[in-house]
Amino acid sequence: MTTTRQPAPEHDDAMRLLRMAEGLGAARLLQLAVEFDVAALLGDGPRTAEELAETTATHPQGLRRLLRALAGIGVCAEAASGRFELTEMGKRLDADHPQSLHWWVRFQTMLNPVYDGAGQSVRAQDPTFSAVYGEPIFEHLARHPEHGEIFHSAMAEHSRVMGTVLATGYDFGGVRRIVDVGGGDGSLLTVLLQRYPEAEGVVYDLPEVADVARERIEAAGLADRCAVVGGDFLSEVPAGADLYLLKGVLHNWSDSDAVTLLRNCRTAMAPESRLLLIEAVVPPGDDFHPSKVLDVAMMIVYGGRERTLSEHTELLTEAGLRFGRTVEAAAPLSVIEAYPA
Structure with a gap:
């Protein structure tokens, strides 16, 4: 018979701090999984660490210990035979997964x-x-x-x-033309246009990025419904759309640059146009929310920031736009609707 002693309540905080302070957490385990291409190697079926060791130039026991830890965070699962297989989540670490x-x-x-x-x-x-x-x-x-x-x-x-x-999760029905401002290689707009075949689109980003977007749009068979335009959104934004998208763009910029970008969108918008900001919104209070951690990461990496809803609203107002509503997307992102003031 096995008995388990529960720690006294006064020790709970200490145990939480010990776990949080450990230098090797889930993030580093995922990075090691990608470094050794675990998802691709297990893509054809369950394998033992010994079977994978030569391919990965690793020690069998070292690799087994990594796989066991990855199983503990849901990337793979260990069978009684000692073979490891990918979970559905783990399959997404393969670069070829859709x-x-x-x-x-x-x-x-x-x-x-x-x-x-x-x-x-x-x-x-x-x-x-x-x-x-x-x-x-x-x-x-x-x-x-x-x-x-x-x-x-x-x-x-x-x-x-x-x-x-x-x-x-968001109704794009009835939209005729979408401009994805800072749309990168067109991945977001590709998904939306495939879901809404009545819509057309424009991917707008820097010229060197636009070249990549053009290839993706053509590969998706959307060249007849989606244009790719190179330019600088801090200078101008293409006109003629009823929906403008800014996904994960505003948080890269200072308040002054963010207002410039929003004003350029406002200039391009018709009276009936709609702007969607897809951003993390920092909630009030002390409860954990991913946006609060992401905000620190933005400061460290980009010099940007995540904003509260009132801070987003202030930027919109200064740019000549009015706040409409927010729609929860997937944490930590929300959809903020805005319209010409």
Whole structure:
């Protein structure tokens, strides 16, 4: 017979702190899974650590211990035979999965040195990324294509996942023309146009990004319904749409730049047009919310910030827009509707 002694209540806080302070958590385990391409190796069926060790150039016991830990966070499962197989969640770490997050995890690995020096941002509220890599993130990505590829692939994966969530959780019915401002490689708009075949679209981003978007749109068979336009949204935004999208764009920018971007959207909008901000909204109170952690990450990496609903509303008002409503998407993101004032 096994008995379990429960810790006294006064020890609960200490135990929580011990667990939270451990340096190796779920994030690093996922990064190791991607580093050793566990999802691709287990994609053909269950394997033992010994069977995978030679392929991965790892020690069988070391790999088994990693797989056991990954099973503990739901990435794989261990059978009685000692073989490991992927869970449905774990399959998404394979770069070839249609809803892959392989590159998203790779991007987080790239940020590890930045997070190590995060105190820089707390002391000076300057992005630590610049101190570590010697230049702001977007300049660095433009000058270092190997990192740029990781970043843009990660953002494309995020947009594909969020596009599916938005297409099912928000009603885009009746929309005729969508401009996705800062639309990256077109992943988000691709999902929406496939779900709403009556709509047309425009992907608008920097010229070097637009070239990639053009390839994706053509590969999806949407070239006749979706244009790709290169430009700078801090200078202008294409006119002629009844719906404008800004997904995960505003939080990259200071308040002054955010207002400039919103004003450019307002200038492009017709009186009946609608603007959707797809952003994290920081709620009041002390309860945990992912947006509060993401806000610190934005400060460290981009020099950006997450905002409360009232802060979003203030920016909209200053740009000549009026707040409509919010619709919950998938934590931590919400859809904020805005209209010409």
